Amino acid sequence: MTRVRYLIARRVVQVAILLLYFGGNYYGWKMLTGDLSSSSILGTVPLSDPYAVLQMFVAGAVISSNILIGAAIIFLFYALIGGRAFCSWVCPVNIITDAANWTRRKFGFDMVAKKQPSTRHLRYWVLVISLIISFFLGLTAFEFVSPISMVHRGIIFGMGFGWAAMAILYLFDLFVLKNGWCGHICPLGGFYSIIGKFRLLKVKHDSVACTGCMNCKVVCPESQVLHMIDKVSVPVTSGECTNCGRCIDVCEDNALGFFLKVKNNNEGEINNEKNE
Amino acid sequence: MNHKQEKVKSYRQPLSKSRRGFLGTTRNIGLAILGGLTWSAYVDEAKANKLLLRPPGALKESDFLKTCIKCGLCVDACRNRNGNIIFDDNGKRVGTKDPTLRLAVPGDNKPLGNPFFIARENPCFMCDDIPCVPACPSGALDILSVTNKKTKKLDINMARMGLAVVHKESCIAYWGLQCDACYRACPLMGKALSINMQMNKRTGKHAFLLPVVHSDICTGCGLCEKACIVEKAAIFVLPRELAMGKVGTHYVKGWDKKDQQRVGVAQSIHTIDKRSEKKAIDKLNNPGGLLDD
Numbered sequence: 080m081t082r083v084r085y086l087i088a089r090r091v092v093q094v095a096i097l098l099l100y101f102g103g104n105y106y107g108w109k110m111l112t113g114d115l116s117s118s119s120i121l122g123t124v125p126l127s128d129p130y131a132v133l134q135m136f137v138a139g140a141v142i143s144s145n146i147l148i149g150a151a152i153i154f155l156f157y158a159l160i161g162g163r164a165f166c167s168w169v170c171p172v173n174i175i176t177d178a179a180n181w182t183r184r185k186f187g188f189d190m191v192a193k194k195q196p197s198t199r200h201l202r203y204w205v206l207v208i209s210l211i212i213s214f215f216l217g218l219t220a221f222e223f224v225s226p227i228s229m230v231h232r233g234i235i236f237g238m239g240f241g242w243a244a245m246a247i248l249y250l251f252d253l254f255v256l257k258n259g260w261c262g263h264i265c266p267l268g269g270f271y272s273i274i275g276k277f278r279l280l281k282v283k284h285d286s287v288a289c290t291g292c293m294n295c296k297v298v299c300p301e302s303q304v305l306h307m308i309d310k311v312s313v314p315v316t317s318g319e320c321t322n323c324g325r326c327i328d329v330c331e332d333n334a335l336g337f338f339l340k341v342k343n344n345n346e347g348e349i350n351n352e353k354n355e
Numbered sequence: 356m357n358h359k360q361e362k363v364k365s366y367r368q369p370l371s372k373s374r375r376g377f378l379g380t381t382r383n384i385g386l387a388i389l390g391g392l393t394w395s396a397y398v399d400e401a402k403a404n405k406l407l408l409r410p411p412g413a414l415k416e417s418d419f420l421k422t423c424i425k426c427g428l429c430v431d432a433c434r435n436r437n438g439n440i441i442f443d444d445n446g447k448r449v450g451t452k453d454p455t456l457r458l459a460v461p462g463d464n465k466p467l468g469n470p471f472f473i474a475r476e477n478p479c480f481m482c483d484d485i486p487c488v489p490a491c492p493s494g495a496l497d498i499l500s501v502t503n504k505k506t507k508k509l510d511i512n513m514a515r516m517g518l519a520v521v522h523k524e525s526c527i528a529y530w531g532l533q534c535d536a537c538y539r540a541c542p543l544m545g546k547a548l549s550i551n552m553q554m555n556k557r558t559g560k561h562a563f564l565l566p567v568v569h570s571d572i573c574t575g576c577g578l579c580e581k582a583c584i585v586e587k588a589a590i591f592v593l594p595r596e597l598a599m600g601k602v603g604t605h606y607v608k609g610w611d612k613k614d615q616q617r618v619g620v621a622q623s624i625h626t627i628d629k630r631s632e633k634k635a636i637d638k639l640n641n642p643g644g645l646l647d648d
């Protein structure tokens with residue numbers, strides 16, 4: 080039986096965050112106001128999207144101290160601890176692209192189009208291009224087109240045709256490119272992949288316990304990060320891992336788990352090569 | 356093996372590693388340029404929308420677009436402002452009216468996610484405490500622009516969201532009918548919007564009561580536009596850059612002491628060209644073939 084511990088935990092966190100934002104606007108709650116671009120906890124602690132702030136900076140905006148502190152808090156949290164956890168624990172688009180992935184597996188669309196006509200490095204190109212455009216046009220280029228914000232703001236402030244963005248993301252991931260948006264294009268995911276490279280929270284692998292069923296690689300939205308499975312007992316170091324914990328959920332042999340590397344010891348990096 | 360087959364085969368020969376790398380890089384760069392240009396073209400179009408009204412204290416549009424982080428905190432504040440919350444008989448909050456400010460969504464055809472308002476639907480009520488401006492974390496709504504320098508207090512009358520203009524032909528006051536709906540709706544009644552009385556020569560015994568907007572006082576709140584009783588408002592708020600002209604420096608109000616001072620520092624400009632070779636008087640005496648000799 081497939082276990083769903085982290086999956087449920089993530090959905091609870093994602094929905095709770097959306098609910099707090101929504102209530103902040105519609106019911107006047109003070110807990111969390113604003114949206115993922117910039118918000119405020121209890122009207123005092125500022126939080127800001129560091130990628131949006133980077134675009135503002137490149138565009139030549141004067142950055143207020145409130146925004147700067149907010150961006151620093153978020154930046155440090157993901158750079159030091161969470162890595163790309165924003166993607167799997169906070170971002171509302173994750174629910175949509177996960178749904179597309181699930182549909183793919185359920186109905187076997189993976190069998191029809193096996194070839195992936197794109198590279199996962201695309202997102203870094205998009206990231207760089209967004210900064211170049213921000214510089215030349217003097218505005219925040221990705222924030223002008225971001226489907227993440229369309230969906231997210233749609234839930235908090237009113238949707239308009241934002242549902243079309245949701246449908247496009249779902250259909251694109253389902254029929255055009257597997258993990259298309261989150262795994263190939265999204266520059267915000269790319270941004271967190273880069274800054275999360277040296278995060279403390281990682282997934283560790285025990286290749287001795289592993290039976291090589293490859294359930295983890297099937298569910299992983301960034302399966303290239305699991306190259307060590309059934310080979311060596313090293314943790315997942317790639318910044319592209321979203322720390323979603325789905326692999327841990329589906330592993331029936333306790334060969335995967337989270338670990339928080341606080342001291343610089345080599346726990347989890349024990350180099351016992353698998354010898355069959 | 357005939358000639359044709361040979362040719363086909365040569366095309367299929369595997370590329371050398373370096374050539375493959377070169378082609379790959381070239382393709383990636385090409386695609387990046389393609390994507391980048393398409394993207395900029397879209398963004399450039401989307402920001403060109405000039406017909407919208409920003410919240411009080413907003414920076415000038417080009418600065419606003421790069422500074423506003425699209426957090427919606429101003430919208431939160433406007434929705435939950437004093438007087439916008441609906442209470443039931445027991446004083447329990449049951450909801451709110453729609454806020455003035457909203458974030459542009461797909462379908463609005465405005466730069467996405469930035470706050471704006473549509474005066475005819477929901478004008479700015481010029482709250483004394485201006486909740487929307489201090490809520491802004493980014494400085495896109497500039498608190499200094501709506502703070503009285505002497506008293507250090509917020510002053511909504513300093514806001515310049517736009518400027519009301521009157522379309523005379525559709526304003527029934529200009530027909531001679533009595534209507535002062537906009538005048539009475541204006542929070543700065545008599546200052547931003549006054550009534551100019553003129554004789555109605557058609558009837559010979561009535562007066563025109565004409566609304567006139569004063570651009571130095573009008574905040575652009577749009578309460579007049581909301582109040583206007585004709586089908587499509589005859590008084591409406593436009594962004595100030597669109598609604599206002601500009602004289603330039605070459606006209607001076609001679610009767611205004613302060614304006615007159617500009618003349619003191621003025622410099623004359625001498626234009627030297629082919630015609631200035633001769634004196635003007637010679638030019639007049641000899642117009643050069645214009646008259647018959």
Ligand code: SF4
Binds near residue numbers: 170227
């Ligand atoms: S890759 Fe982008 S859209 Fe996907 S979950 Fe991460 S931030 Fe959200």
Ligand code: SF4
Binds near residue numbers: 410481511
């Ligand atoms: S001043 Fe105008 S825009 Fe600001 S909160 Fe009041 S009604 Fe809304």
Ligand code: SF4
Binds near residue numbers: 426493495
């Ligand atoms: S509060 Fe300021 S930064 Fe946030 S949406 Fe409003 S104007 Fe933009």
Ligand code: SF4
Binds near residue numbers: 541547568573
């Ligand atoms: S927009 Fe209309 S109601 Fe508001 S200050 Fe100007 S004239 Fe008065």
